[in-house]
Amino acid sequence: MELTLLGTGGPEGLPRSDCPCASCASSLGDAARAATALLVDGVLLLDLTPGAAFAAARSGHSLSGVNQVLLSHPHDGPALEHPAGLPAAGRVPDGRELALMSGHRVRAMPLDTPGTGYAVTGPAGERLLYLPPGGAAAGLDGEPPADAYDMVVADVVARPDALARLRDAGLVTPTTDVIAVHLDHDVPPGAELRRRLAAAGARAVPDGSTLVVGEYHAVPDVPLRTLVLGGARSGKSYEAERRLETFPDVVYVATGGTRDGDADWAARVRAHRERRSGSWQTEETCELVPLLAADGPPLLIDCLALWLTDAMDRVEAWDDAKWAGGGEQALRERTAELTAAVRGTRRTVVAVSNEVGSGVVPATAAGRRFRDELGRLNTAFAAECEHVLLVVAGQALALRG
Numbered sequence: 001m002e003l004t005l006l007g008t009g010g011p012e013g014l015p016r017s018d019c020p021c022a023s024c025a026s027s028l029g030d031a032a033r034a035a036t037a038l039l040v041d042g043v044l045l046l047d048l049t050p051g052a053a054f055a056a057a058r059s060g061h062s063l064s065g066v067n068q069v070l071l072s073h074p075h076d077g078p079a080l081e082h083p084a085g086l087p088a089a090g091r092v093p094d095g096r097e098l099a100l101m102s103g104h105r106v107r108a109m110p111l112d113t114p115g116t117g118y119a120v121t122g123p124a125g126e127r128l129l130y131l132p133p134g135g136a137a138a139g140l141d142g143e144p145p146a147d148a149y150d151m152v153v154a155d156v157v158a159r160p161d162a163l164a165r166l167r168d169a170g171l172v173t174p175t176t177d178v179i180a181v182h183l184d185h186d187v188p189p190g191a192e193l194r195r196r197l198a199a200a201g202a203r204a205v206p207d208g209s210t211l212v213v214g215e216y217h218a219v220p221d222v223p224l225r226t227l228v229l230g231g232a233r234s235g236k237s238y239e240a241e242r243r244l245e246t247f248p249d250v251v252y253v254a255t256g257g258t259r260d261g262d263a264d265w266a267a268r269v270r271a272h273r274e275r276r277s278g279s280w281q282t283e284e285t286c287e288l289v290p291l292l293a294a295d296g297p298p299l300l301i302d303c304l305a306l307w308l309t310d311a312m313d314r315v316e317a318w319d320d321a322k323w324a325g326g327g328e329q330a331l332r333e334r335t336a337e338l339t340a341a342v343r344g345t346r347r348t349v350v351a352v353s354n355e356v357g358s359g360v361v362p363a364t365a366a367g368r369r370f371r372d373e374l375g376r377l378n379t380a381f382a383a384e385c386e387h388v389l390l391v392v393a394g395q396a397l398a399l400r401g
Helices: 022-026 052-058 160-168 191-199 236-242 263-275 288-293 304-314 320-344 365-383
Strands: 002-007 037-040 044-046 068-070 097-099 105-109 117-121 127-130 151-154 177-180 210-212 225-230 251-254 281-284 299-302 349-354 387-392 395-400
Touching: 002 052, 002 151, 037 052, 044 117, 151 160, 191 395, 225 236, 225 365, 236 299, 236 349, 236 387, 251 288, 288 299, 288 320, 304 320, 304 349, 304 365, 320 365, 349 365
Parallel strands: 044 068, 127 151, 151 177, 225 349, 225 387, 251 281, 251 299, 299 349
Antiparallel strands: 002 037, 002 210, 037 044, 097 105, 105 117, 117 127, 387 395
């Protein structure tokens, strides 16, 4: 089954004609995208967008063989441009299946938002899923097990949880080719878009690309171990959470725990919880080694600085005499145990830590000791990670990977 993406942008295209934002200003040339529309084997058109006939011609295809046009957008979606000779556009009722003379079968998938998703099965059995902008499949929990899709074309940026639901249901596996479409100005084009999609195991392609559903394609590797560094309020925690938002079962390891009577800390904890998926579990612990040694879903550890505070408390590192009398050696052993566990883990791990090497020199000996030890811990932990990021002013810079 051959799929041609006549457009890959949001409903208003990219750049938007009336938007002065930085993403729109840089979405020029190959980064420009028309509204998303899909041509399947030259006979099925999914979404009827302005300029579809010209887009098909530019990609070396024609709409003359199209015998079915289906709409995915809500009924009050964007205006349609209906080229002469095309059959009238319609939609399949949720849960119903449409059989085409070409041998394709199209089943309408119910969504949690207005609109319609389409599962297309080709004549040879290849399976394609297309979801509209902002849409995610609904009711998957009660569905009988089904084979994974060979390709999923969806709004990965705006609805990462849509991909998480499909993974949870076994409909997206590591071999599924996930194509991001409905791309709008939420993410700058180019390297930043590729980085975010790679973290989700997805990719974007230019308008006019023709893909073969079921053909092997190297799916972007999701790093097993990632360290996200950053200063205070840099956006490092948000970046770490975003790296796992397309996965259904994540264990969020909060090393800071709770602090009775501290209203500011309670507000920070509440803000983090509200950002996270409701399907994630939370563990409030500094015992990281057993979690890393066990099999299970991905771990998000936030953060190593608080883990180190706890570790230094346990060895009484703030007392100079006890530090010199064995506390330093005891801390070295704890950090070595942690980094060894990171090296040996089979779980996907994203860890957050404070980058302290560029700040003001602490005024106290205890502060300088903590800064030095956190620098050593960050260095050792980063050495065991395939991917290391530094977040500055909300912008993630790749230091490794």
